[in-house]
Amino acid sequence: MTSRALIRPAWTPATIALMVGGFMIFWPLGLAMLAYILWGDRLDGFKRDVNETTDRLFGGLKRAGGGSPFGAPRTGNVAFDDWREKELSRLDEERRRLHEAEAEFAAYARELRRAKDQQEFDRFMAERGKRRDEGPVVDGQPA
Template sequence: MISHALIRPAWTPATIALMVVGFMIYWPLGLAMIAYILWGDRLEAFRRDVNRSTDRVMCGFRRAGMRRPFGMERTGNVAFDDWREKELARLDEERRKLHEASEEFESYARELRRAKDQEEFDRFMASRKPRPSTDSEPTIDG
């Protein structure tokens, strides 16, 4: 007994119905269904080729020694490798110092903004204080 899939890349009643429904819902779905009907039989070969190419690229990375982080592989020259490690350590120390200085400046700027805001708020509150009433002003009571 031969079994055929209901939805296969051919002009079957099911694929035509899905194409029509796809156009009614959202036109790119209809176009996708037409593409599947016309070129769907090539999808398996395309997938196989992509997998083969990806495997080939990844094997090349493994052979080239890309397991280590970039720039950390040994060159074979001990003096150069030692110098490079010292320079990288020095740069890490400089980066740490810059980060600390940045944090200190942010703290200083935050405190400066707070002081300025407090000064502006105090000035606003001073200008808002109720002024003492004088006897020469007319009152509502009489």
């Protein structure tokens, strides 16, 4: 048995009731619920895009020499601070390489799906052509 959320971006009785109730209480609530029903499945991608954009923005500020307001302050031990900066830059580089590998894999998976779809389509067209060459079929018998 699969477990499914009561409130999810789909036309379920609960989401419809919340949308109607939202419109009756305060119309922007109903509008927000309608938007969630229609476009809620895209929220994960939107969140990922926002996170990547902010990471790039703050990463650029850090590389430009601007101190990060959320970063750890200098400890006073120059050797430790230098080591920490090197490790953080190494980790940033590793994160960048992982993001690149993830993008390459996503492109590879898209190409695989496209090739599989093309193969299935070609097979369908070949079978369709054979049926057309054989003539029309009525009740399972050639006409």
